[in-house]
Amino acid sequence: METLLAKRVKALTPSSTLAITAKAKELKAQGKNVIGLGAGEPDYNTPQNIIDAAVDSMNQGHTKYTPSAGLPALKKEIAAKLQRDQGLSYDSSEIIVTNGAKHGLYTLFQVILDEGDQVVIPIPYWVSYPEQVKLAGGVPVYVEGEERNQFKITPEQLENSFSDRTKAVIINSPSNPTGILYTEEELRKLGEVCLEHNVLIISDEIYEKLVYGGYKHVSVAELSPQLKEQTIIINGVSKSHSMTGWRIGYAAGNKQIIKAMTNLASHSTSNPTTTAQYGAIAAYAGSQQPVEEMRQAFEQRLKIIFAKLVDIPGFTCVKPQGAFYLFPNAKKAAELTGFNNVDEFAEALLEEAMVAVIPGSGFGAPDNIRLSYAASLELLEEAIDRIHRFVESKLK
Numbered sequence: 001m002e003t004l005l006a007k008r009v010k011a012l013t014p015s016s017t018l019a020i021t022a023k024a025k026e027l028k029a030q031g032k033n034v035i036g037l038g039a040g041e042p043d044y045n046t047p048q049n050i051i052d053a054a055v056d057s058m059n060q061g062h063t064k065y066t067p068s069a070g071l072p073a074l075k076k077e078i079a080a081k082l083q084r085d086q087g088l089s090y091d092s093s094e095i096i097v098t099n100g101a102k103h104g105l106y107t108l109f110q111v112i113l114d115e116g117d118q119v120v121i122p123i124p125y126w127v128s129y130p131e132q133v134k135l136a137g138g139v140p141v142y143v144e145g146e147e148r149n150q151f152k153i154t155p156e157q158l159e160n161s162f163s164d165r166t167k168a169v170i171i172n173s174p175s176n177p178t179g180i181l182y183t184e185e186e187l188r189k190l191g192e193v194c195l196e197h198n199v200l201i202i203s204d205e206i207y208e209k210l211v212y213g214g215y216k217h218v219s220v221a222e223l224s225p226q227l228k229e230q231t232i233i234i235n236g237v238s239k240s241h242s243m244t245g246w247r248i249g250y251a252a253g254n255k256q257i258i259k260a261m262t263n264l265a266s267h268s269t270s271n272p273t274t275t276a277q278y279g280a281i282a283a284y285a286g287s288q289q290p291v292e293e294m295r296q297a298f299e300q301r302l303k304i305i306f307a308k309l310v311d312i313p314g315f316t317c318v319k320p321q322g323a324f325y326l327f328p329n330a331k332k333a334a335e336l337t338g339f340n341n342v343d344e345f346a347e348a349l350l351e352e353a354m355v356a357v358i359p360g361s362g363f364g365a366p367d368n369i370r371l372s373y374a375a376s377l378e379l380l381e382e383a384i385d386r387i388h389r390f391v392e393s394k395l396k
Contacts, residue, residue, distance in 0.1 A: 003264075007023070008137070018361065020350060021038065021092065023351070023356075027354065036375075037375065041242070042298075042324070046243050050282045051281055053279055053282030057278035059237050063275070066264045066272060067271065069137050069265070070095075071281070074278075074284075077280075080284065080285075082233070088252075090094050094254070095252045096261050098248075098250060098265070099247045104251040105132055106132050109136035109138060110136050111257060114137065115137040117139070118163060119168045120168070121142055122152075122170070124365040141161050143161045147318060151318060158190055159388065162197050173203075173322075174320070174321065179326070192232075199230075200232065201221075201227070203221060203231050206235055206238065209324050210298055211322040212320075216309075221233055221253075229391060232254065234251055235250060241283040242327060243280070243283065248273075302324075302373060304381070306326065308384045308385075308388075311390045312333065314336045324372055324373050327368050327370050328371070340367055342367055343361055343366070349387060353389070355383045
């Protein structure tokens, strides 16, 4: 019944991770000892105070609808978090709670894009950015962040990508999949280009709390009142508080855009899950020590695993400053081991070394692979050792 499908759905690009994921599940079902490094979520459980708050909310009868834009108490805590962490002042009409940051992005594109409007997406990109833009009738315009520049785009590249149909640019810092972090000066220069051309900045800050090596996360919105007005912040509790399954994110920014997002949400999702919202209140209002402990654990893993990874023949890697991903260039390793491309190399890693990684082609970077270090140090070390042994065994 394919003829019944809408054109916008048929135009979607299938996830390049599906084949690897399906194969990994198949091998595990056969009893094979597969180590999966594809996870995009922390391996820690949600902190207990958040779980307790959610349970208490249900026991107190808070199991009904909430306003479409989210509980006023949660929006108050989000505003307090933005003031505390970024020095930014937002009132409740400038904040919407969404069913995860992904839903926030989806709703945002739906309300700002008309058919043919363009959104600038730096490469490498999170896999859902271009698909969500296309679903809203928009056109993704790609700008390649070169590996020699830590995968960051330059102001000149950004300006050259603009046309009279450019509506927005996405900045994801720290980045999925690279883990790179834009500096304050780099953001300021990119922001100036957007201000000059009246282009909206979509600042995806979901990995904001996972920053390492003494680096500091900076939001482009905090750099000037003009940039704050020109920016929509997308964030949430998924990564920072290990609440991926709770599905609570938010968008903060221009009141008119937030109102439009709220109107759309009222006709699509009604409201984010009530119980999860009470958990998110506890996440922002309670102690942030669990967040810091998780950050420190990820930083320690990065320090150990990165050194082992770059010791693999044919691997080079830009050291990430945030998130929990490594994004090594494996093109040389694929060539040395007799594979035509990195996708084939990644498939062989799974079938022969029993290590599942995500091919970089899904992120617009076919020479790379993505490895998540959101797993125990023991598993990570074993996985890197397996990859190393695999490469060594096939060297010509």
